[in-house]
Amino acid sequence: MRRISSQMNNNNTQNNLRIQERRLNKINNQIGSQQKIQSLRDDPVAAGHLVKYQSYLNRVNNFEKNGQILSDQFVYREGYMQNSLDIMQRVRELAVTGANGIYSQDDLRNMAVEVDELLQELVQNANATGPDGNSIFAGTNTNAPAFEVDLGHVDGAVQPLISSVRYNGTIDKNKVEVDENKYVTVDNIGSKTFWAEPQRLFSGRDLSSWQAKESGVINVDGQKIQMESGDTVYSLVAKINSSGAAVKAAVDPVTNGLNLTTTDSHQLWLEDVSGTVLNDLGIIKDSSQKPPYNMADNVRVSGGSLFDSVILLRNSLLKGDGDTIGTRVLASIDSGINNLTTRVAKSGSEYERLQNDIVRNSATALNVTSQISREGDLDITQAITDQKMLEYTQQATLSNAGKMYSSSLLNYMK
Incomplete structure (x- = not known):
């Protein structure tokens, strides 16, 4: 049994208006943020899924970014390796030419001049830096040149030439995550890439x-x-x-x-x-x-490096030592070319793997984004319809309230 009083209509109207305002405020917030979950209690299950999906999406985006950065690094690295391989092919041509025994000492000295220029270009490639300023072939010691060059007197030369090239980097490798607990090993060790023979x-x-x-x-x-x-x-x-x-x-x-x-x-x-x-x-x-x-x-x-092989070829040409060129030098150069070819192939394989990882992570990110949208995004059409309905209901309530406020207890007495 409810007691009838002059305040009953007012209290009921005010209570209903507060309920309508709360619902309208909630849907306005949802439309403003375009998210249907404003607090965990709105939908605890969906909120739990949403947190997991968003966390996973962040990780997938990082995996994709890691793959793209590594791909760029591998492109630069492979370019210098391929150019070094071209240099070594030219060095081998000169070695074969110098070993056939039909050229004069002056001709061999002229070949030595070209070999020395190729040696300098090879050292330049080995000490290359990427767009970020880091040494490409220095392992993890990226702030210093990968190789140090010593100049010295060479018999038959009129000026100091490169006499030795020493590795200045490390043999440490970086592991970069490109998927959940899946890593790509970044092997930028110059003493492997630019080495000629087993030691x-x-x-x-x-x-x-x-x-x-x-x-x-x-x-x-x-x-x-x-x-x-x-x-x-x-x-x-x-x-x-x-x-x-x-x-x-x-x-x-x-x-x-x-x-x-x-x-x-x-x-x-x-x-x-x-x-x-x-x-x-x-x-x-x-x-x-x-x-x-x-x-x-x-x-x-x-067992020496590619630089040792090229230095030995240059010095042998300056001396006119065709026997050394035709035996030891050619064998060392061939071994170095084979090793460098293997490294180029390995780098290309790693690049292709990264491209596959990038494509897969991009597709995964799209799927996870769809799941996030399903759990957390607001149906704008339905929300606007509900908003207009609530506004209409609130206006109707206010209109009726204005008419009821003129009533008193006498209206209920007959």
């Missing part, structure tokens, strides 16, 4: 009775290997061969020394991370010397 290390020291004095960690081509106190050289060989490094270790059957050979064309990288195992073996100098130019003086190392 071999021969230790002349008898290690048959050697044992590790203490535990330590050694770094072989970027692979950390744990050594324990009491390990022998045979234990070391087994650990290196099972480490995953592109290096094959063996004990020399004659000298009982440690021999290391890279399984592809790259520069050997050795260091003591902790302890002094490699230093005790007589393989490297003390820890004050940094790799890769820290080999001990009594260690013999063979």
